[in-house]
Every structure is written in structure tokens, then in C-alpha cells.
Amino acid sequence: MRSCVVCSGELTGNQRKYDSEECRKKQGRADWIANTYGITLEEWALIWAQQGECCAICKRKPRVKDDGTEETFHLDHEHRIKQAGPVRGILCPYCNTRLVGRLKSAERAQALADYLHQPPAVIALGRVVIAPGRPPKKRRVTRRRRA
Incomplete structure (x- = not known):
């Protein structure tokens, strides 16, 4: 009987190492962290x-x-x-x-x-100066062009 390398669940059919996509992703992340960060x-x-x-x-x-x-x-x-x-x-x-x-x-x-x-x-x-900030921008009304 073969088992998953991550969770030790039973492998069925064509499954070779992992019994689910979640286990495959978890092992991929573990391998990446080990190779990249040690x-x-x-x-x-x-x-x-x-x-x-x-x-x-x-x-x-x-x-x-x-x-x-x-x-x-x-x-x-x-x-x-x-x-x-x-x-x-x-x-x-x-x-x-x-x-x-x-x-x-x-x-x-x-x-x-x-x-x-x-x-x-x-x-x-010798003192804290509070900047007043920019004045608000004036909204310009734009006209729509007719096609």
C-alpha cells in the first residue's frame, strides 16, 4: 500500500506522491522555503x-x-x-x-x-510648524464631445 509523502493518506489510481492538490502545494512550498532560505x-x-x-x-x-x-x-x-x-x-x-x-x-x-x-x-x-497643506483644486466642468 502506497501513502502520500505529506499526510500519509492512501494513494489511489495514478497518484504517485500526493493524495491531493493541497498536499502537492504544501510540499512545493516546503521545498521552496528550504531551497531559498535554508x-x-x-x-x-x-x-x-x-x-x-x-x-x-x-x-x-x-x-x-x-x-x-x-x-x-x-x-x-x-x-x-x-x-x-x-x-x-x-x-x-x-x-x-x-x-x-x-x-x-x-x-x-x-x-x-x-x-x-x-x-x-x-x-x-526650536518649534513645531504645522504645514497648512495645499488648497483644494477647483473642479473644472468638461464638456462632452459629440460623435
């Missing part, structure tokens, strides 16, 4: 649990998509030599691409944090 799916789950099952930066939980599956979060790692570098944590797509993806070094991230906590304008002027 950790197992169980280690990924440990990191995820350590973070409280949310993004390590913004603390947002994964959203549920229309098809009932959860949004996929990214395993963040430092890019030292090409793609190689230490694994840091699991981030939501926004934090990984927009925040951390733009800050390549810890020094740059610290400089950004220092800038936000102690803005040069406040230090130079």
Missing part, C-alpha cells in the same frame, strides 16, 4: 508563532482572500551577497517591499528612525 516549514512556523502570527513590523494579521485562503506573508532576509543573507522574520507584503525593501542597511534604518524622532526643522526652528 529553513524547514516547521522552523517557519516557529518564527511565525514567535511574532504572534502577525507582521513583525506593523503587527497586521493576514487578510482572508475572496477564495477563503489567507494572504501570504514574506520571509524577510538580508541581501548581503546577491540573495544570500540571514533570515530576519516574516513581514506583510507592504512592509517587506515598501519599508524594509527600500532600507538596505541597519544604519540607514536607524538614520530614518532618528529623522522621524528628531526632525531637523524642529531642531533648527
Whole structure:
């Protein structure tokens, strides 16, 4: 009797390794994480649990998509030599691409944090100045062209 390599379920007919599409996808993800990041799916789950099952930066939980599956979060790692570098944590797509993806070094991230906590304008002027913002745009009425 043959069994599925993921869930040990019974294989029937032409099934060779997996008894369902879900098992095939789970094994594919496990193989990809192992080859790309050098950790197992169980280690990924440990990191995820350590973070409280949310993004390590913004603390947002994964959203549920229309098809009932959860949004996929990214395993963040430092890019030292090409793609190689230490694994840091699991981030939501926004934090990984927009925040951390733009800050390549810890020094740059610290400089950004220092800038936000102690803005040069406040230090130079000795007070906080609130910008009034742009005035609202005037709406222009456009005429439709006749065909």
C-alpha cells in the first residue's frame, strides 16, 4: 500500500506522491522555503508563532482572500551577497517591499528612525510648524464631445 509523502493518506489510481492538490502545494512550498532560505516549514512556523502570527513590523494579521485562503506573508532576509543573507522574520507584503525593501542597511534604518524622532526643522526652528497643506483644486466642468 502506497501513502502520500505529506499526510500519509492512501494513494489511489495514478497518484504517485500526493493524495491531493493541497498536499502537492504544501510540499512545493516546503521545498521552496528550504531551497531559498535554508529553513524547514516547521522552523517557519516557529518564527511565525514567535511574532504572534502577525507582521513583525506593523503587527497586521493576514487578510482572508475572496477564495477563503489567507494572504501570504514574506520571509524577510538580508541581501548581503546577491540573495544570500540571514533570515530576519516574516513581514506583510507592504512592509517587506515598501519599508524594509527600500532600507538596505541597519544604519540607514536607524538614520530614518532618528529623522522621524528628531526632525531637523524642529531642531533648527526650536518649534513645531504645522504645514497648512495645499488648497483644494477647483473642479473644472468638461464638456462632452459629440460623435
